Amino acid sequence: MKELLVRTLTGVVLIAAALLAVIQGGNVFAYAVAAIATVMFYEWTRIARGWGAAWYVGGFVYAVLPALALLWVRERDAHGLELLLWIFLVTWSTDIGAYFVGRAMGRRKLAPSISPGKTVEGLFGGLAAATLVGGGWALAMGLGHPLLILAPLFALTAQAGDLFESWMKRRAGVKDSGNWLPGHGGILDRLDGLVPVAVLTALAQLSGVT
Known part of the structure; x- marks a missing residue:
């Protein structure tokens, strides 16, 4: 309960x-995003220490791309604020839905060799939460019906991003990417799901889908 x-x-x-x-x-x-991207890259380099130069380059791209995506979405047009909040809502609801459904109903392990705590039930709980919250926000703000479909799809990528970071930590033999955030670990531990959602939303906007 305390945790x-x-x-x-x-x-x-x-x-x-x-x-x-x-x-x-x-x-x-912009300053907040730049600061967070810097910490993300720092945490990445700590996890991937000794893995080779390609991992450092990959970490730079991993930190910079979502930062640019968030800045692009926010300033792109009159609906930038609402769309940016949609990104956060989809990511947060995925994480929260997966956490609580997984704790309450989780039985089948999703990827035990990577993240033993994640369950199939939690996965579907996250998808359902993102669909309801993201879809509701898109309808309420008039952001367009394509986001109703993209919400669960992007929620799936958010969980994939979470699993990818878990795989990195398991390979490195560390529990968290950092210890900045009580009860959460590091910045990467909180933003691993946001990375693909932000980038994909920006790409959808660029392509005219949203």
Whole structure:
């Protein structure tokens, strides 16, 4: 219970800080995104230490691409704020849905060799939560019906991003990417699902889907 309380309180603070930066936009949001991308790259290099130069280059791309995507979405047009919030809502609801459904109903292991705590039931819980929350937000804000389909698809990529980071940590023999966030670990531990959702949303916007 204490662990859940710490995790919840930290999550609330993180969400509040993210929303403030997103709503403010401009330089405030740009500086926040740049700072987070820097920490992401730092954590990546700690995990991938000794894996070779290609992993460092990959870490730079991994940190920079979602940062550019978030900045692009926020400033692209009049619906940038609403679409950016959609990105966060899909990612957060995926994570929260998977966590609580997995704890309450999880029986079948999703990828035991990579992340023993993740379950198939949690996967579907995350997809359902993202579909409801992301779809509801898209309809309420008039963002377009394609996002109703993209919400569960991007939620799936968010969980794939989570598994990828878990694989990296298992290979490196570490539990968390850092210890900055009580109950959560490091920045990568919180943003591994956001990375693909942000990049794919920006690509969808560029292609005219959203």
